[in-house]
Amino acid sequence: MKLRIYITALCIAFLIACSSDNATDVVDDSQIEVGDLKINFTNTVGDEPLNLNTQTYVKNGGETYKVNELKYIISNIVLTDTEGNQFVYPQADSYFLINEEVAQSKTITLDSIDANNYTSITFGFGVDQTNYPLNGVDNFVPEAEESEMLWSWSAGYKFLKFEGTYSTDEITDQPFLYHIGSHGQNLDNYREISLNFMQPLALSASNTPELNIGFDVQKIFNSDFQLLLSDKDDIQIDPVNAPKIVDNITNAFEIILN
Amino acid sequence: MKYSVFILLIIFLSACQNEGLDESYQNLNDENSDNENIFLDLELPSNFPEPTYEIENNRPTQAGFELGKKLFYDGKLSSTGVISCGFCHIQDFAFTHHTHVVSHGVNGALGTRNAPSLQNMIFMEDFNWDGSVSHLDAQPIVPITTEFEMNESITNVLTKLQNDEEYVQLFNAAFENDTIDTQNMLRAISQFVMMMVSADSKYDKVVRNEGSHFNEMEEAGKAVFDQKCAGCHSGSLFTDQSYRNNGLPIDPQYDDEGRMRVTGEEADKYKFKVPSLRNIAVTFPYMHDGRYQTLRDVLDHYDSGVVQTQNLDSVFIQENGQLGIPLTEIEKDEIIAYLNTLTDDNFLLDDRFSEF
Known part of the structure; x- marks a missing residue:
């Protein structure tokens, strides 16, 4: 009798083992509720929205500056829910170019995210060098190239393109230029940024939450490190200053409303 | 009774397994017939390191x-x-x-x-x-x-x-x-x-014991090379893949800062990648800017043309303070004979790669 139970159990076990293979094939994504998330990036100077070309701002060290161009790359978006579980947005679709000049670039919409209550977001500033050019990252090349966010001589991405003019007591309207990316395999200037939401975001098929993230331009110059344009106004492949700039930038993002 | 359990087990196991086999067989078949995607045989030479490419x-x-x-x-x-x-x-x-x-x-x-x-x-x-x-x-x-x-x-x-x-x-x-x-x-x-x-040059056939042998000149060249060149042009790829300043006079036309462009480090100024020497006999002109027409010119440079510029590699500074790697004229002949064994005609003439 015991043996018969045992056989029956075995049969069931094997049947399940066999059929579960098929079952995974039939499960389709539509059974999992998914929704969208909208993220608006607002570039600011302090608490004020950034105005390109026209407005003069005061920065650390008594220098003043105007911004003509501000572009940066956001990547590898991960959302964390109230339980601490992570939703990793597909990497190949996770590269975004934020360009102050182009309004629609400042709003990104992520789709097919598992419905859930999320409490924080993690994203990359720039392109993760360990990933480049794998996992579909190179499909971002055309967009980056058109926006001059690619160094053609190295096929490497510029994570930040920040240009304008500055004045000090001695000089007036001198151009400045920060082009920051990783230096081949030599120096990784990619950074990850995590921000906690003010309140959990309830994301569902019927509810597309909006997240507003501010980027304070002032902090590029002045946060963990203080940079003077009069010390160096052209920073590109600079192993000393480029890491300082991206470290400062990790403090430049904040949730302004959600 | 025990026997029947055993049979049952086999039936169920094979039921599962067959299904798996059939599927994978079909997949392979589909791939090949629909896409003509036959995987190519990429043979890795036994005397080479592991590939870096995934x-x-x-x-x-x-x-x-x-x-x-x-x-x-x-x-x-x-x-x-x-x-x-x-x-x-x-x-x-x-x-x-x-x-x-x-x-x-x-x-x-x-x-x-x-x-x-x-x-x-x-x-x-x-x-x-x-x-x-x-x-x-x-x-x-x-x-x-x-x-x-x-x-x-x-x-x-x-x-x-x-x-x-x-x-x-x-x-x-x-x-x-x-x-x-x-x-x-x-x-x-x-x-x-x-x-x-x-990977099919005379050199390869010698090191893989495929019936080839260096002649006297090549053998002598190998000895000089191993002593004076293989520090940088090392291993079966004939490069240690490092960046070095090999003491070329700076060409003011280009003033090429080399590796520094990538790293921004002063310490990398004028450094260039140590190139592989495979098929070197047919890849003239030589150096990063193609300034030398012959292998002889290159060896003359190492023997007597090295100049002191920023970040000159230490291998070019002799104990007595003189620059370069001293080579006799005979040694140069021998090295060139040895380098000629790196020419791989099967590769240079391989139809798979040819334009027409």
């Missing part, structure tokens, strides 16, 4: 290779429609721009560096004379988009390919997602370049 992520197929080859030899990748990759990388000369000091691009534009040879690329840590690119898949972006090379944008290249029915079909055959995009284009070129393994 072959499993982009296994070369017949269709992918053929597409990559077409792209490699297609002037469409340039702004003028006539400069292909193969224009500067000519197979007969180990894919270098034979006799050209620096490479020529669109409309006769001149570059600043000598086109490096293409071979054994899947074993390389990074690419170009200054190591500016760290992955083979990304490498074609540099010549395609550089003004004085192919002077084209990736966006334009993709548009041209998408409007070409033949490419549409080739991409469909080569890639499961049937898409002409940057990734697929770069992967196809990599599949072509990946197969360029040069």
